[in-house]
Amino acid sequence: MIKKAQLPLQTANLVIGFMVWVLLSSLLPFITEDISIPPERLAIVTAVPVVLGSVLRIPLGYYANILGARIIFIISFILLLFPVYYISETSSFTGLIIGGTFLGIGGAIFSVGVTSLPKYYPKEKHGLVNGIYGMGNIGTAVSTFAAPVVATQIGWSMTVKLYLILLLVFAALNFILGDRQEVKVKTPIVEQIKGVYKNEKLWFFSLFYFITFGSFVAFTVFLPNFLVTYFELEKVDAGMRTAGFIVVATLLRPVGGWLADKFQPLFLLMGCFAGLTIAAILLAFSPEIGLYTIGSMLIATTAGIGNGVIFKLVPFYFNKQAGIVNGIVSMMGGLGGFFPPLLLSTIHSMTGSYSIGFMAFSQVALVSLVFVVWLYYMDRVALAKDVFDSTGQGILVTDDKGKILSVNPAFTQLTGYTEEEVIGSNPNLLSSGRQSKQFYTTMWSIIGEQGAWQGEIWNKKKNGEEYLELLTINEVRNSSGEIERYVGTFSDITPSHEEGRRS
Missing domain, CATH: 1.20.1250.20 (MFS general substrate transporter like domains)
Known part of the structure; x- marks a missing residue:
């Protein structure tokens, strides 16, 4: 009362x-x-x-x-x-x-x-x-x-x-x-x-x-x-x-x-x-x-x-x-x-x-x-x-030439690279060498035609450990229709991949 x-x-x-x-x-x-x-x-x-x-x-x-x-x-x-x-x-x-x-x-x-x-x-x-x-x-x-x-x-x-x-x-x-x-x-x-x-x-x-x-x-x-x-x-x-x-x-x-x-x-x-x-x-x-x-x-x-x-x-x-x-x-x-x-x-x-x-x-x-x-x-x-900053997936943003502009904290947690270490670099610093040149040519061809690509790719962490990630890449265009940047989001699916191989 x-x-x-x-x-x-x-x-x-x-x-x-x-x-x-x-x-x-x-x-x-x-x-x-x-x-x-x-x-x-x-x-x-x-x-x-x-x-x-x-x-x-x-x-x-x-x-x-x-x-x-x-x-x-x-x-x-x-x-x-x-x-x-x-x-x-x-x-x-x-x-x-x-x-x-x-x-x-x-x-x-x-x-x-x-x-x-x-x-x-x-x-x-x-x-x-x-x-x-x-x-x-x-x-x-x-x-x-x-x-x-x-x-x-x-x-x-x-x-x-x-x-x-x-x-x-x-x-x-x-x-x-x-x-x-x-x-x-x-x-x-x-x-x-x-x-x-x-x-x-x-x-x-x-x-x-x-x-x-x-x-x-x-x-x-x-x-x-x-x-x-x-x-x-x-x-x-x-x-x-x-x-x-x-x-x-x-x-x-x-x-x-x-x-x-x-x-x-x-x-x-x-x-x-x-x-x-x-x-x-x-x-x-x-x-x-x-x-x-x-x-x-x-x-x-x-x-x-x-x-x-x-x-x-x-x-x-x-x-x-x-x-x-x-x-x-x-x-x-x-x-x-x-x-x-x-x-x-x-x-x-x-x-x-x-x-x-x-x-x-x-x-x-x-x-x-x-x-x-x-x-x-x-x-x-x-x-x-x-x-x-809070999403659990790793995110990296590049300019239209492929130079890294920004990454989120999950990127650092998944790869071991800090933001300061990768800004201005090319994402190929993560490359494991397992994918052929043709793989990347096909991937970028699909992005150019459809504006997006998703698939599995082997990459390498800062400590040299290789891991399998599920990667999505999307292009971002301005009001004139020109590509301004690319956004990649990924997650580590190595544990589920190895579990599937064992079974």
Whole structure:
């Protein structure tokens, strides 16, 4: 019963964490009525919670494996009580920065669930499970929509204090319903980092999440104030539009995870980054509110699906180091939400336009698309190499002139020759001398006519021992029909030959 409760419980935890995380950006139009904040510093107020919310994801993801999700969630919610209360009582810009920094704990708990929940489900469901958990992003929409409505009735300070009640309730729920028996993984953090930091996939996934989740966070904290100042919308209207953006991105996250369980995840990412590129170019032309809404919704759609796809890929490629990798990747996603608002504000203050910032975003998305395509083809090459290296048959590849280009480990095991010893040589170095010249003439004649030959042939190992092999030779042609190489596969059938002679 407790194990079945973990997915809904941890998803609800994330809702609360993200509600707290975007508290300042949700209420900023109200806060600025009481606290004087220079326009050029508004972006800093909304961005500071993102910093700690990103950096803390590494240790929280790691300690979720060491201590279990239950303990980490309880501690996080108790710690959040202090900055929330501090913000409700502050009356200065400095106070908002100090309190806002520690609100980042609410965003950092994301890495706890994506580390813990896959332990309860088979690998073919990890995409969907992490996607459902990721729907906790809806917490940003709840705050963005509800906080302004409540603040119009009781003021922003009392609205902030209501979050204290939610934090206490969920700390208690995790104490009661959290899984005390969760499987723990106690590999030291230094060993985990050493095991993954040289893997280029870690940094590719970090970049991809930097763009997809970063664009989600950036628009979440950027839109409320932007819609009020640029389009002169009412504060509640701006909050509802931003909430719509968040809801679309959040609901599509499990869809992305489910699609990644069913189809090639990298193909899905290609579509996501193509969509982000197009949307950012559209926004760069500073359209009127209708087209701006379309561009924003396209970003919500592609970012939401992309977020779900990426956290299918992480446990697939990093099963034993999922905690630390989830922490690093999700940290980069959080930082992706920190820089764009600051960049857009800086560019706007210098040029009076947001167009250059959106165009820069489109180029980063386009570069990411190129990287996904490259990673897909590198995966295919790696798969082919794994098959080449692991097959039990000896394989040698020659060019069209018969010079050896490559051999596999089974070739070395069967013949005694290492790859370095045979590269550039002719396969006749294996010749035993038993076959006549006519034998080889006939063999190559058949290959020339049919493109392949199979038969038995006596060859000689490096130590001089003769052996009978079953050999298959196939020619490989390019798109122009010209022969590029020959591939020979063989196995030692001497034991069965001698057994047949004895019988």
